[in-house]
Amino acid sequence: MLQNGNWFPRIPCFLSLLMLPQLLIKHQSSYSFNSIIRTHLSSGHPEKALTNFTQFKEQGLLPDNFTIPSLLKLCFELNQPSIHGENIHAFAIKTGYLQDIIVSTGFVELYFNYGHFSASYQLFDEISERDVVLWTAMVSGFSHNGLGDQSVNFLSRMLREGIKPNRITLTSVLAACSQLMVLNLGRSVHGFSIRNGIFKADDVVLETAFVDMYAKCRNLIYSSRVFDRMRERNSVSWNAIITGQVNYGSSEAALRLFREMMYENKTEPRSSTLASVLQVCGGTTDLRRGREIHGHAVRSCRRSNLDSLVENNALIDMYAKSGDLNSAVLLFQNVRNKNLVTWTTMISGYGMHGLGKEALKAFDEMKKSGINPDGVSFIAVLSACSHGKLVDEGLQLYISMQRDYKIQPEMKHFACMVDLYARSGLLEQAFGFIEKMPVEPSEFIWAALLSSCRIYKNVELGENAAKKALTYDQYNAGVYILLSRIYADSGRWEDFSMVRLFMKELGLKPVTARSWVEVERKVYTFTVRDNLNPYSKKIYNLLETLKEKMEKGGFDSDRSGGGHNNISEEENESDLCGHTEKLALAFVLIKCGGHQGPIRIGKNLRVCTDCHESFKFISKITNREIILRDPNRYHQFKQGSCNCCDFW
């Protein structure tokens, strides 16, 4: 594709243009077209840019080195066959424009955008005189493609070759540090930027990148320290610290910061910030707090004359994520001018609750109402299919996405498809799909396959997937855990111990299981074999009684649901499952057994079959609805059955 990039002679185009009067005219009109196309692109109107480019061609003009970078952006943004990246590439080689480092940097970026990073690399390799911008494009390209280690490699390579990184390079590499969760490296980038005078006071973007990096490396202390010292903050900065607190810090801090931002009244919250804060309620299944933030959101939207649609969309999302699908649907039905986001939010809400059919229905209604789906809404509906075990429907949608809507599938779509097949037990199809993918599969693709290999006990494919996933991140504890469970499930205890030993040597620990529940305005958290709680004796007694009742009631706690099998007893006693959700449930029953209304429990790991069965039974004998949220979806237990139909 990119052969012989270097032997084309540099065309002295400006000289020939000056020598020929006709061409001077051509040059002038190219200039104005180039400028107009550029303007449309940067103001977010790629269609207008395309119209201008069409006129440009109709006048018999040919793209030059100034046109090509814009064309590449256009090519990526519109995804139209009339402007094809590889054709432009061939053209650039033929005309010699590829010799121009600005043009070639554009191609490097284009290939990165399509996830085709080996093409980017090859091109980079063929460029002899590399400048900071090209190096930075490599650093950011790799990090955007989830290859943080390569991104960091390129930074050290450029340092070795004596190219001094600038503030943009460092901002890019910080994103990689976040991905890799390498706090120490992030800190040294921070120090480097100060020592070398790259960081200057009030560089909001770079400072925000530090805040974000520290938060994502799970160090909220450093993150807050940088944030607190910032003199200027924009909405991205606030977003970084608030979502940081939501994800890895404390909900209280997130809420406090949100209030502070509102009080300061200098920065309008982004819809993503609102959604993040609302997620605090989703995370703790705490509706009361959600309503409080709802109030803030309403006031903020009123003040800024923000379209109330943004607010409604965030609220629908909040209710769906808090497990209150009914409120979400009610709100959704009352929104008059539903936009693409409204529909997508509702579709993913249905998906999370395992209602694949409803998600499909909403998707069709959306199309009928004249709104065309985009890539994101396809992700929502595809994952709904995957959770609803609707393999054929999902496949049809995937085909239609490309055929009818000309949407090029991206890594996330590929991941949905792999999950769609694998979750339904079609492991070979999932593997076949991965092999046929036009881009190199990312870590998550292999992780998706791996987790289904565990469910369906496929050791061979599981080992393979784990190996692939670990080539991206050797320190991914989740991968080792899944692999060890696969071994445990098939009785391969030696292999199991080996993986665990290996983990220990790498200093990796399994995630501690945690469940939480809100009772009387307080959130109680339960971890494995929790004896600290003053109620623990009562809790364990109640669980024992319930277990006996279950056995008498003919509930086989070893029955496997949806292909999920229980891990062995040793495993249950370790920190893998811990049945913390059972502790939480027993606690609620003891504290407020007489109450009615649904019990909402949250959990940081996927629910195991044993707990799932118990919850079904308990919902029946106590005649209460139980809503259990795991990281992926909701389970709604009612009268002895769950809305997931034992498939999750």
Add this chain to the structure above:
DNA sequence: ATAGGGTTAG
């Protein structure tokens, strides 16, 4: 006279 790389998060 025109062009290439950056922070959120979905």
